[in-house]
Amino acid sequence: MSKYNAYLKDENLLTLFSLNNMIVPEIQREYVWGNNSDVLEKFLQELEKKASPCQECHHVHTNKNINVGFLYSYKPSYVKYESERILDEFLIDGQQRITTLFLLLLYRAAIEERIDDFLTICRADEDGLHIGFNYKVRSLTQQFLVQLIRHAKDGGCSAFDFIMDLDNSPHWFLDDYKNDPTVMSMISALKSIKKIFGNTSNFYFDYLLTNIHFWHFKTEATSQGEELYITMNSRGEQLSDNEMQKSRVLPSTELYKYGCKWESWQTFFWRNRTMGNAQNANADKGFNNFLACIEGLEYFNEPSKKGSTIEIDVIETYIRGLMYICSSEFKNKLQSLYNGLYTGWFDSFVHCLWNEINTYDGKWDIIDPRGGNPEIRNDYKNKSIARNKSMLFWSWMTYFQKCKGAEIDDQLLVRLLHFYYIRYQCYKRSATSIETIVNAFINKSGRIHEIDIATKDEEEEDNINSKTFSDEEVLLSSLCFADETNTSKIESCIWEIQELPYFLDGKGVGGNTIFEFFQDKEIIDRDNILNSITSFKDKIISLLGIExxxxxxxxxxxxxxxxxxxxxxxxxxxxxxxxxxxxxxxxxxxxxxxxxxxxxxxxxxxxxxxxxxxxxxxxxxxxxxxxxxxxxxxxxxxxxxxxxxxxxxxxxxxxxxxxxxxxxxxxxxxxxxxxxxxxxxxxxxxxxxxxxxxxxxxxxxxxxxxxxxxxxxxxxxxxxxx
Incomplete structure (x- = not known):
């Protein structure tokens, strides 16, 4: 095998820490297992249960290896193969498990007076610049690890007592550590480790070193993609949905490329895990939900795909679309298009978007009812919640899929987002018309009043106006484009009015927002549209206030x-x-x-x-x-x-x-x-x-x-x- 090829190797903790420089890169999300005691303690309990120390000598004699999954790493670009025996490896997958095991090994080394062996195996030097497993690109986290190891060396069995009372922490424990999410998660993990592996009479250190195994995948290129991820971990629990999806869709020919991308996507969802009204401890809820949303749309469009794996480039298209909509780049373009005008609805839209991603517990399995099957039609009608949420997602996802490879029309995207944001708020939940409407937007640059689409959508059981475009949508489009020089100003003013709480929610009141006013020519003068709409906004706010x-x-x-x-x-x-x-x-x-x-x-x-x-x-x-x-x-x-x-x-x-x-x-x-x-x-x-x-x-x-x-x-x- 060429020295530049990837390879899969069965390694225990002894070889992993002694023969590799395992580095957690900056792109990786924080260590979070410590904040999820249910997962962490079940993992630790399984390791402790399988150890079964001898009741007489208190050592672990088992010869059975415990494989805890795959560890996926790659060599950074600065590595020169000819110059070093032990090479740096950036972790892409497995950080939560390997960090937990590193802390566990350190804890047991201190209790069993094996700290010198630990330092030798992990190659931890006195100045802390080199450790076989480190966070060196995150200086504060790395500093904590170095000082924790020194403290374990000096303190022995009692070195970890401080974790139970940080108000009486040792002098080296900086206040800044309390603001580092990875450090505090490590502290929580050590509490669980102490709870489960705190026995001072048994000896686990050698067992952990030699019997805990990973499949270590060092990769730049490989033909063994299907072996990269397992679907069951050592606890007998299924991996999270996005990890399972990852194992199915990563192409073997571009494993390194898409493995890095997947990790960056997971980081994106991790950074946004508390957006909306969520308090998620990790990225899994949001990432899993959006993947389910992708599957829902793909299977809705092509039912024959159901049960098959969604291709990685399809997932990439949709996630890139989400990342673009939520980017400062797009928000800056929006504010440039509507310079000095109202754009506050967009923050509300993004809030709703992330709230659904991070909190929705339902399913996305909507079936297109237009084949005429009564059971499918009834099922479609009963999926009103999922259909309403599809307004917020499937519309722009369809747009990004249609213009894949082409330049994004930011003006058109803004109008499409607002159009479906209002539909979402008004519970106009026609999933069957999304593709037709997106095509209409693309073909007419959002001028939907110029499109002759009046077909009924018989599957819409809960909309008073079941035409493809409602009378209100057509009316507002015609008003916006009636004065070409002021289209953006008219749009922005209409959007600001629609965002008022007493207009925004159309549920139970016919699904419209401001149609009753805007169709009245005494209120909106067709010869003076901008001033009429601006005047109406000022008057209605002066009359009712904001809320x-x-x-x-x-x-x-x-x-x-x-x-x-x-x-x-x-x-x-x-x-x-x-x-x-x-x-x-x-x-x-x-x-x-x-x-x-x-x-x-x-x-x-x-x-x-x-x-x-x-x-x-x-x-x-x-x-x-x-x-x-x-x-x-x-x-x-x-x-x-x-x-x-x-x-x-x-x-x-x-x-x-x-x-x-x-x-x-x-x-x-x-x-x-x-x-x-x-x-x-x-x-x-x-x-x-x-x-x-x-x-x-x-x-x-x-x-x-x-x-x-x-x-x-x-x-x-x-x-x-x-």
Missing amino acids: PTGTSHIDIKKILLFYEINNKAFWEQQSPWYYSNYETCEWKRIVRTKHFISFYKEFFKKDQKSQELLQQKRSEFFKENNTLNRNEEQWSHRKLAILYDLLSINEGIWDDNHANVAFGINDAEPKSEIFLEQDIIWKAKRYRDTNNRIALSQDWQKILKEYNVEIIDFDEEINGSE
């Missing part, structure tokens, strides 16, 4: 009661149904009602303050309802709400603690209310508040007479009976 709460803007809710459309008020009845309970707090629903739009137009047309408009509405209402006959049937709930909101001793039917209003059967004296046997009113949160019944002010009749309302009181017969 209204359920109990905010009571003045607006008072006014909205006066708008009746199709015999309905702006509120929405909800459970419990044994009394009339009206929700008046969901602004994402309220702003889309015709009542609110009518109010919005009138409010800004008249340029009044809310109290002025409220007073005007009350005057108009009582001018129309100028007779109140207490003997007749009660008014509708809407009219009663208007009436009691004015006349209540409770200062209206809402307050800062009560967002809803409820009506129920009168259980009090009829004379205490305005009408006989009328429904009485409570303030409500989610359910009626029995301590907050709306009561009449003592001078309620005087208040109504100020509005010129004639009051016909209870007749004598009724009064007499009472």
Whole structure:
């Protein structure tokens, strides 16, 4: 074999540490096994269990080797084969296991008074510049290892007592070590090692040196790719999904090239492991989930592939796409394209992206239902969660797959990301139309209003508008490109409006965001689009603020009661149904009602303050309802709400603690209310508040007479009976 060829060698810890300079390169993620005690302690327990020391001499006599998997390394470019007997090897795979075993060997050497043997085997010199296993490109971690070895040499059996109480650590233990994730993970690992291998009467050092084996793959090129990774480790547990995938897909002809890439991908997911709302200890959750997402898309597009291995270049295309979208390079291009304009939605998009990657526990196995099979169609409908998440991923993944090898159109990519970000937020979850829509974006540079696609997608069971593009999407596209000189400004302003919390979420309100406003030509002037949209943004924010709460803007809710459309008020009845309970707090629903739009137009047309408009509405209402006959049937709930909101001793039917209003059967004296046997009113949160019944002010009749309302009181017969 040529000295430049890779080879596979069965090595125990003795040969690994004495005949190799094993270096953990900077590109490797941190040592994290110490933070995962379940995995680490199970690994250690298996090693201890298989040792079985003799009960008489306390030495381990087993001849059975324990192979703990593959160790994958490569020679850095500076290595000159002719000049050294022991050559530097950069670890690419196996850092977690080899680091754990190095610490275990050091710990047992100190306990068994074999520290000199340890120093000889690992070639640890006095100045700490050379160790057979080291983190020398990470100076702080390397410094800790060197000082830990010196401390073990001097302290013997008690050298590791400090790990249980770092507040009383030795003088050499720097405060900076507490900020080094690898060092602190090593401390945690040593605690587990002490817990499981802390027996001072048994002798494990020689057993660990000679019986713990790796398949060490030193590689620059090899034809034995399928042997590189095993699917079961020494604990009898399956390797994580990305490790298994790695063993299946790495091509034997380019093992070194793609092995390095895979490790860089794993590092990428490790660095982003806490993005979103995640608190992942390692990269596995995110990496595994994204690989499952890739498989889901590939199998959705070509069901015949299911069960087969996804090719490495396909995985690379998608991961490179993810890395590009999340890069500072792309964000800088986005900010350059929309220089000085709103781009805040992108941070929210990236947050959602990583939150799904790092926390999603479901499956991506969506089957294309367009073949007509009823069972598949039902299965597709039941995968609503996965389909919704596919909006956030499969769209741009499809784009990167289509333009593989071609230059990325950053402007088009931005528009595609935002388009599907809004679909994701609005639960428009058509996985079947993704390829059609991506093609349409590419062919028309995002001008979807110029595309004649009106075909129905019969598999979309939960979208009101099931056309390929919704009316809102077509309308907004036409507005953005109607003024070519200001397209970016119009887009950015629309995107800023859509990002407002009361517009962003379209679930349960028809799936649209701002369509109800933007289709109204009184609000958006087609001859002055940019100024109209900018004005609308400023007005709606001045009216509702950035994020209204359920109990905010009571003045607006008072006014909205006066708008009746199709015999309905702006509120929405909800459970419990044994009394009339009206929700008046969901602004994402309220702003889309015709009542609110009518109010919005009138409010800004008249340029009044809310109290002025409220007073005007009350005057108009009582001018129309100028007779109140207490003997007749009660008014509708809407009219009663208007009436009691004015006349209540409770200062209206809402307050800062009560967002809803409820009506129920009168259980009090009829004379205490305005009408006989009328429904009485409570303030409500989610359910009626029995301590907050709306009561009449003592001078309620005087208040109504100020509005010129004639009051016909209870007749004598009724009064007499009472």
